Amino acid sequence: MYVCIALLGFRTYLRTASSVNAASRFSFLRNYVTPRALPFFFLCACSASADIMASLSMAPVNIFRHGADEEKAETARLSSFVGAIAIGDLVKSTLGPKGMDKILMGGGKGGTVTVTNDGATILKAIGVDNPAAKVLVDMSKVQDDEVGDGTTSVTVLAAELLREAELLIAKKIHPQTIIAGWRKATQVARDALREAAVDHSNDSARFQEDLLNIARTTLSSKLLTHHKDHFAELAVDAVMRLKGTGHLESIHIIKKLGGSLTDSYLDEGFLLDKKIGVNQPKRMENVKILIANTGMDTDKIKIFGSRVRVDSTAKVAEIELAEKEKMKEKVDRILKHGINCFINRQLIYNYPEQLFAQAGVMAIEHADFAGVERLALVTAGGEITSTFDHPEMVKLGHCKLIEEVMIGEDTLIHFSGVAMGEACTVVLRGATQQILDEAERSLHDALCVLAQTVKEPRTVYGGGCSEMLMAKVVTDLANRTPGKEAVAMESFAKALMTLPTTIADNAGYDSADLVAQLRAAHQENKTTCGLNMSAGTVGNMAELGVTESFQVKRQVLLSASEAAEMILRVDNIIKAAPRKRVPDHHPC
Numbered sequence: 001m002y003v004c005i006a007l008l009g010f011r012t013y014l015r016t017a018s019s020v021n022a023a024s025r026f027s028f029l030r031n032y033v034t035p036r037a038l039p040f041f042f043l044c045a046c047s048a049s050a051d052i053m054a055s056l057s058m059a060p061v062n063i064f065r066h067g068a069d070e071e072k073a074e075t076a077r078l079s080s081f082v083g084a085i086a087i088g089d090l091v092k093s094t095l096g097p098k099g100m101d102k103i104l105m106g107g108g109k110g111g112t113v114t115v116t117n118d119g120a121t122i123l124k125a126i127g128v129d130n131p132a133a134k135v136l137v138d139m140s141k142v143q144d145d146e147v148g149d150g151t152t153s154v155t156v157l158a159a160e161l162l163r164e165a166e167l168l169i170a171k172k173i174h175p176q177t178i179i180a181g182w183r184k185a186t187q188v189a190r191d192a193l194r195e196a197a198v199d200h201s202n203d204s205a206r207f208q209e210d211l212l213n214i215a216r217t218t219l220s221s222k223l224l225t226h227h228k229d230h231f232a233e234l235a236v237d238a239v240m241r242l243k244g245t246g247h248l249e250s251i252h253i254i255k256k257l258g259g260s261l262t263d264s265y266l267d268e269g270f271l272l273d274k275k276i277g278v279n280q281p282k283r284m285e286n287v288k289i290l291i292a293n294t295g296m297d298t299d300k301i302k303i304f305g306s307r308v309r310v311d312s313t314a315k316v317a318e319i320e321l322a323e324k325e326k327m328k329e330k331v332d333r334i335l336k337h338g339i340n341c342f343i344n345r346q347l348i349y350n351y352p353e354q355l356f357a358q359a360g361v362m363a364i365e366h367a368d369f370a371g372v373e374r375l376a377l378v379t380a381g382g383e384i385t386s387t388f389d390h391p392e393m394v395k396l397g398h399c400k401l402i403e404e405v406m407i408g409e410d411t412l413i414h415f416s417g418v419a420m421g422e423a424c425t426v427v428l429r430g431a432t433q434q435i436l437d438e439a440e441r442s443l444h445d446a447l448c449v450l451a452q453t454v455k456e457p458r459t460v461y462g463g464g465c466s467e468m469l470m471a472k473v474v475t476d477l478a479n480r481t482p483g484k485e486a487v488a489m490e491s492f493a494k495a496l497m498t499l500p501t502t503i504a505d506n507a508g509y510d511s512a513d514l515v516a517q518l519r520a521a522h523q524e525n526k527t528t529c530g531l532n533m534s535a536g537t538v539g540n541m542a543e544l545g546v547t548e549s550f551q552v553k554r555q556v557l558l559s560a561s562e563a564a565e566m567i568l569r570v571d572n573i574i575k576a577a578p579r580k581r582v583p584d585h586h587p588c
Contacts, residue, residue, distance in 0.1 A: 077175075085163050091122055096503035097533045099117050182489075184489065214450065227262055232446070288340055289341045296352045327352055
């Protein structure tokens with residue numbers, strides 16, 4: 001009874017305490033709280049005070065500058081998962097030999113239109129704000145730079161790993177437990193991939209066939225799929241000319257509108273998309289080349305850009321004559337190098353062009369920077385110079401023949417017999433600029449993969465064969481592993497099996513049936529079985545020649561698992577406050 005009286009009295013006291021003075025509060029205690037209930041009253045007061053202090057200590061304290069944003073715990077993790085999975089879903093439909101294309105439109109009135117199914121190109125073009133999505137975009141760029149192919153596969157695999165992780169976290173499995181299981185799964189998957197790899201580098205004929213199969217497999221998912229045999233031979237010939245160096249800079253790709261893709265060809269030399277100067281020799285043998293980046297336009301007074309005070313027009317003629325003399329001296333210094341071909345990055349005006357013609361020197365002006373850099377590389381390491389006072393210190397380029405050639409309606413300059421014998425040019429023909437651009441990207445991917453395969457000659461089978469092989473060994477490990485790590489390993493295997501599932505879905509086949517057949521075949525140790533997308537069946541990849549680079553597959557596995565692990569570790573996202581523009585109180 002006394003406890004009830006104390007609680008009722010304390011409740012009434014709280015209602016009136018904020019509106020009365022100290023004397024009134026004392027009178028309240030004397031009139032309404034009996035002496036025996038007084039201890040219980042003070043006990044309630046102390047308990048309430050402790051609760052009030054605890055609530056004050058639990059109030060959030062903002063330690064960041066105004067405008068900064070913070071996401072914690074589950075909110076941060078969910079934000080990361082959503083962003084990464086969205087990126088994976090964006091490029092998933094482009095995976096496989098029958099994947100779809102994307103149209104990328106630039107902003108503004110003159111926005112460019114790009115039609116592509118290359119994962120790296122798509123992800124480079126989009127702007128993402130989610131930090132986890134940016135991680136996957138950067139990972140795709142690194143994959144493209146390192147091995148040239150597998151950009152879509154690595155993005156889809158990382159996204160599927162995070163999708164599985166989201167389900168595991170919903171089941172109250174700790175992220176560190178998931179990561180521990182993934183690491184063990186990655187190790188056994190890499191070991192299985194290494195054991196399945198074959199190396200035919202000791203047999204030149206079989207290795208050549210492996211390179212052709214790799215090129216065909218790479219081009220199967222590109223625009224060039226209908227002409228993959230033609231372009232596979234073209235790419236292999238170009239890479240074999242490098243003699244194992246891997247210097248893709250020696251392979252020049254020129255795009256010319258007109259004709260069809262089958263009209264594309266490999267030229268054993270170097271093509272520069274420029275014209276030879278007027279009244280100059282159009283063909284020259286045993287050429288010594290000086291490559292320069294210098295101004296050759298001072299033979300005329302630029303009236304609109306200068307101020308000259310003269311008494312008569314004769315003075316203007318004198319100034320112009322002085323400029324010509326200055327230019328003649330410069331041309332003489334260039335000719336002292338003992339050259340018969342001068343290639344300049346900048347313009348060559350009429351007067352110096354006339355002087356070069358009189359000296360029998362071929363002059364080529366306004367050569368594009370990439371072409372000049374590559375030409376300097378392939379012509380025995382010729383240097384790009386801008387001063388000509390010390391001819392003995394300048395290294396010249398050399399080639400056996402320079403001549404003008406016609407490609408379609410365009411005139412180009414052909415350099416043959418260059419000092420670096422591995423140099424060559426691929427001439428691409430096509431109906432539209434978009435087709436040419438996509439053909440260049442596709443061919444570049446094939447060249448990169450082939451160059452990596454020459455350095456690392458091991459190969460594995462494609463068509464989902466390698467992914468199912470890795471998923472099988474990971475599942476076997478999960479069956480032998482006790483505890484929650486086994487669940488994480490099973491999720492890793494599911495993510496690996498998503499790749500052949502997506503390939504079948506994009507081709508319009510029943511992915512559930514095909515993947516089930518493929519899984520059953522691998523359970524029977526038919527380790528060369530994969531998806532035959534031409535017939536919609538499970539086939540022998542060794543007989544079909546569906547071969548991929550071991551380096552590409554290994555990089556996809558490691559990059560995807562590392563990126564997914566890094567995102568899974570995140571439990572806090574802190575966004576900095578936007579920088580405020582300081583008003584300028586002292587304008588010019």
